[in-house]
Amino acid sequence: MTKILLVGDSHLGAVKRAHDANPERYPSFSFAYLGKGGLAKTRFFDVDEAKGSVRITSQGWRKLDFCRSDQDLPNLVVLSLPVNTSRILREMSWRTHVPWRLRQHDNELALSDGFVDRLIDTDSGYAIEYAAALTEIGLSIAALEAPRFFEDAPYLKRCRLDVIRYIDTLYRQRVVDRLSDLGIGVITQAPQTISEIGSTKMEFDNERPGDVHHANLNYGQIALQQIQDFASQHLGMRTSALK
Amino acid sequence: MSHPYTSLDQRAFWAPAVGQRNMLDIDELWTAPFDINQHKKIVTFGSCFAQHFSRALTDRGFTWFDAEPAPIGATSEAAKDFNYGVFSARTGNIYTASLLLQWTRWALGEEDAPEIYWENGDRVLDPFRPAIEPKGFATVEEMLASRQQSIRAFRRAIMECNIFVFTLGLTESWWDAEGGFEYPMCPGTIGGTFDPEKHVFRNQDYNFINESLVSAIRKIRNARKNGPSFLLTVSPVPLTATNSGNHVLVASMESKSILRAVAGDVSRKLARATYFPSYEIINSAPFRGTFFEPNMRSVSPHGVEHVMKTFFDGLPDQPSTSSPLSDVKTHAQDTKILMDRRQDDLACEEELLAAFGETRD
Numbered sequence: 309m310t311k312i313l314l315v316g317d318s319h320l321g322a323v324k325r326a327h328d329a330n331p332e333r334y335p336s337f338s339f340a341y342l343g344k345g346g347l348a349k350t351r352f353f354d355v356d357e358a359k360g361s362v363r364i365t366s367q368g369w370r371k372l373d374f375c376r377s378d379q380d381l382p383n384l385v386v387l388s389l390p391v392n393t394s395r396i397l398r399e400m401s402w403r404t405h406v407p408w409r410l411r412q413h414d415n416e417l418a419l420s421d422g423f424v425d426r427l428i429d430t431d432s433g434y435a436i437e438y439a440a441a442l443t444e445i446g447l448s449i450a451a452l453e454a455p456r457f458f459e460d461a462p463y464l465k466r467c468r469l470d471v472i473r474y475i476d477t478l479y480r481q482r483v484v485d486r487l488s489d490l491g492i493g494v495i496t497q498a499p500q501t502i503s504e505i506g507s508t509k510m511e512f513d514n515e516r517p518g519d520v521h522h523a524n525l526n527y528g529q530i531a532l533q534q535i536q537d538f539a540s541q542h543l544g545m546r547t548s549a550l551k
Numbered sequence: 552m553s554h555p556y557t558s559l560d561q562r563a564f565w566a567p568a569v570g571q572r573n574m575l576d577i578d579e580l581w582t583a584p585f586d587i588n589q590h591k592k593i594v595t596f597g598s599c600f601a602q603h604f605s606r607a608l609t610d611r612g613f614t615w616f617d618a619e620p621a622p623i624g625a626t627s628e629a630a631k632d633f634n635y636g637v638f639s640a641r642t643g644n645i646y647t648a649s650l651l652l653q654w655t656r657w658a659l660g661e662e663d664a665p666e667i668y669w670e671n672g673d674r675v676l677d678p679f680r681p682a683i684e685p686k687g688f689a690t691v692e693e694m695l696a697s698r699q700q701s702i703r704a705f706r707r708a709i710m711e712c713n714i715f716v717f718t719l720g721l722t723e724s725w726w727d728a729e730g731g732f733e734y735p736m737c738p739g740t741i742g743g744t745f746d747p748e749k750h751v752f753r754n755q756d757y758n759f760i761n762e763s764l765v766s767a768i769r770k771i772r773n774a775r776k777n778g779p780s781f782l783l784t785v786s787p788v789p790l791t792a793t794n795s796g797n798h799v800l801v802a803s804m805e806s807k808s809i810l811r812a813v814a815g816d817v818s819r820k821l822a823r824a825t826y827f828p829s830y831e832i833i834n835s836a837p838f839r840g841t842f843f844e845p846n847m848r849s850v851s852p853h854g855v856e857h858v859m860k861t862f863f864d865g866l867p868d869q870p871s872t873s874s875p876l877s878d879v880k881t882h883a884q885d886t887k888i889l890m891d892r893r894q895d896d897l898a899c900e901e902e903l904l905a906a907f908g909e910t911r912d
Contacts, residue, residue: 318899321906328906341907344899396624398891405622408696417619418700420693422684426629427622462891516905519898 310336311380312539315372316388317345319454322514322528323388323535329525334536338382343369345392345454348435355441362441376445384448384539390435390487391494392454393479394521396427402467402475410471424475425482432483440490450538451487451494452531453480455501455508455523462520473506495538498530574837575857581865584825585780588868591713592616594639594779596654596705598646598720600786600829600850602637607859615639616712619704634683639712640704641697643680643735646720647755648764648813650733655767658706659774665730668694669743676742678734687742709771715779718829719764719810720786722755723794723802737794754795754806760813768821780823783814787833789848807834827865829858 352366360376408418512527561567608615621635656662669676674687688694739745772778793802818826842854
């Protein structure tokens with residue numbers, strides 16, 4: 309039986325809840341939650357090249373090991389981790405610093421393109437390396453894009469929307485390009501969930517009022533179907549290639 | 552018989568102050584002539600040795616003012632690679648007094664920085680800060696925007712500081728014959744193309760350096776009411792190379808001697824200016840070159856530590872390690888970012904609980 313394993317951060321929650329609501333429809337799916345995405349800024353895994361294994365080492369994360377010699381490796385691992393702009397939007401001071409093209413006010417410090425790229429690479433580097441390490445041991449990997457910011461994200465109260473949009477778009481494109489270079493496909497956020505201003509539509513905001521960060525069950529259902537479609541196409545292509 | 556030397560204290564005599572002491576016990580080399588404390592906003596510019604001052608001041612809880620900081624959340628490695636936090640603005644090294652004057656004129660709007668650039672493959676370098684970005688800039692427009700940013704930050708440093716620390720580094724300099732401006736480095740070394748018709752070498756003499764330094768200090772002070780006090784130092788780091796025709800060792804000694812003499816003269820001539828002897832601590836004979844790395848050029852961390860210890864020992868009030876006047880705005884923003892992160896962390900835990908029925912710290 310085909311096995312599809314969904315691995316990653318808390319943005320898997322909406323997908324998992326959607327799956328739990330209709331498990332019969334997706335019998336090949338299983339989930340492995342790693343931990344809060346905030347920890348992906350530091351190295352969270354080890355690679356043993358001799359054994360062909362990749363092991364989660366971060367203290368705050370669930371232990372999950374993959375080894376090339378495992379008999380029951382999944383046919384596809386969907387990783388919700390590298391394409392996630394939450395950290396960089398939330399934890400950088402985009403009020404005081406802006407990309408040089410967008411500078412408008414005297415109190416804004418202009419950042420060069422090279423420095424912004426460096427911030428993105430630093431933030432996403434370990435997650436991309438993890439995906440690359442999994443492909444190195446023979447796993448098929450796809451990345452699941454995390455939902456874009458919501459309009460009620462607290463940093464939008466102090467930062468300009470055009471700056472946040474610029475960073476969000478640049479980050480996603482840069483990471484998708486790097487994953488693409490590694491042969492890793494990306495399941496992008498469904499267009500119908502994205503608003504005109506580039507945020508995730510509020511109708512997909514998490515059910516809990518205090519949560520301004522995660523998407524809801526409806527979003528999870530759309531993402532789950534996208535994963536199913538991607539897996540069918542991807543695994544179908546592999547099957548035909550083997551014939 | 553009474554004479555002037557009979558009333559001097561021990562520090563005026565070689566034997567008790569130096570000859571009979573272990574070199575690490577040589578003290579009272581400098582005393583602050585004006586108030587330097589943790590409440591004063593201090594900016595640092597100059598040759599590369601100046602960056603040790605910023606680090607030591609920050610470590611001891613002094614208010615080192617960074618007018619062009621890296622954004623909160625950037626890693627220290629990224630900030631360092633892009634020359635954030637090295638000086639109080641991303642000016643790069645200001646090796647000479649005349650370069651300080653040039654930056655001051657730009658900052659005060661007396662002159663516009665020439666819109667020149669160097670091409671390096673498909674990248675663009677700033678001739679006035681050739682190593683400021685590890686890979687240069689993508690376009691001329693971006694480079695000029697970045698330079699203007701640093702000029703604005705340098706102006707802010709001038710306008711807001713209480714104490715301006717300047718480390719003199721070189722007498723040898725390279726000028727543009729057509730434009731009349733100075734480069735921090737010889738064109739063709741890090742970037743650009745050397746043109747013997749256009750690029751002119753000038754080994755600055757005592758009078759030229761003295762006039763440039765005094766002019767820069769006066770402009771900085773006159774730019775506002777209650778302009779800053781000045782702490783002048785001379786970098787103890789010898790020249791990497793000389794174009795003077797002399798042996799590099801001879802050229803280094805001559806160069807540093809001139810800078811030392813200028814710094815001493817200016818500190819005596821101008822009120823609220825002092826010379827701090829970092830050059831002597833590293834280079835004078837009693838220290839036997841101990842504070843140099845094996846290449847006899849780079850100053851070791853122990854040397855830097857000893858220089859800074861001498862600086863802090865010369866202050867009337869010994870600093871505590873806590874910072875009473877850290878940038879309040881920065882802290883406020885730090886707090887907001889931290890609160891956002893906590894809120895999202897909590898949301899992540901709740902999402903996890905809802906979806907997976909478990910939590911992990």
